[in-house]
Amino acid sequence: LAKTTQPISMDSYEGQEVNITCSHNNIATNDYITWYQQFPSQGPRFIIQGYKTKVTNEVASLFIPADRKSSTLSLPRVSLSDTAVYYCLVGDRYTGGFKTIFGAGTRLFVKA
Amino acid sequence: DSGVTQTPKHLITATGQRVTLRCSPRSGDLSVYWYQQSLDQGLQFLIQYYNGEERAKGNILERFSAQQFPDLHSELNLSSLELGDSALYFCASSALAGTDTQYFGPGTRLTVL
Numbered sequence: 001l002a003k004t005t006q007p008i009s010m011d012s013y014e015g016q017e018v019n020i021t022c023s024h025n026n027i028a029t030n031d032y033i034t035w036y037q038q039f040p041s042q043g044p045r046f047i048i049q050g051y052k053t054k055v056t057n058e059v060a061s062l063f064i065p066a067d068r069k070s071s072t073l074s075l076p077r078v079s080l081s082d083t084a085v086y087y088c089l090v091g092d093r094y095t096g097g098f099k100t101i102f103g104a105g106t107r108l109f110v111k112a
Numbered sequence: 113d114s115g116v117t118q119t120p121k122h123l124i125t126a127t128g129q130r131v132t133l134r135c136s137p138r139s140g141d142l143s144v145y146w147y148q149q150s151l152d153q154g155l156q157f158l159i160q161y162y163n164g165e166e167r168a169k170g171n172i173l174e175r176f177s178a179q180q181f182p183d184l185h186s187e188l189n190l191s192s193l194e195l196g197d198s199a200l201y202f203c204a205s206s207a208l209a210g211t212d213t214q215y216f217g218p219g220t221r222l223t224v225l
Contacts, residue, residue: 034213036214038155041200041219041221042216042218042219043114043116043202043204043216043217043218043219044155044202044204044214044216045114045216046213046214046215049213087154087155091210092210101157101170102147102154102155102157103154104154105154
């Protein structure tokens with residue numbers, strides 16, 4: 001099971017682009033990288049998932065270098081409502097026996 | 113709305129008691145996960161079921177148990193409750209057995225007095 005390391009917290013201002021990097025040095029060949037967002041007292045919400053290179057959806061982009069030992073979640077033009085905890089998760093998408101470990105996450109605080 | 117439902121929303125009980133939390137996964141999802149989140153803590157994975165069978169186990173206490181029924185809903189049983197068991201308990205579901213996208217329910221807030 002790949003372990004992840006993220007910054008504990010980050011601050012930003014409205015309108016800025018925010019990049020949160022996650023390290024996963026022992027990622028396995030079949031592992032995917034998934035990011036979740038969690039607001040206080042709510043369940044986490046899926047943001048984006050990728051395997052390699054770049055993935056983009058309507059809310060974020062995920063950059064994964066060729067060695068896949070890290071990944072960067074990019075949030076364009078953040079707003080106050082993006083203040084939340086962001087979790088990086090790595091694991092095999094298809095096989096069973098996977099122990100989901102969310103870790104402490106990165107607490108993003110967006111200021112006006 | 114994720115499509116995952118959890119009941120009850122809030123639960124207040126006393127130490128030593130036993131409670132049951134219920135989760136209904138999204139339609140078509142076969143995997144159910146249970147997580148515990150104490151105040152200002154990260155999500156702690158407890159256990160996963162896939163199509164009725166236990167698939168993975170995290171740091172789930174022996175006082176806790178879970179099961180997934182033929183209709184795929186799941187229940188988490190917490191017994192001999194202690195003050196430290198007070199937390200938000202989340203259920204999530206996914207289509208696949210692995211690290212597929214998980215859809216989380218709104219959680220059950222358990223308070224042990």
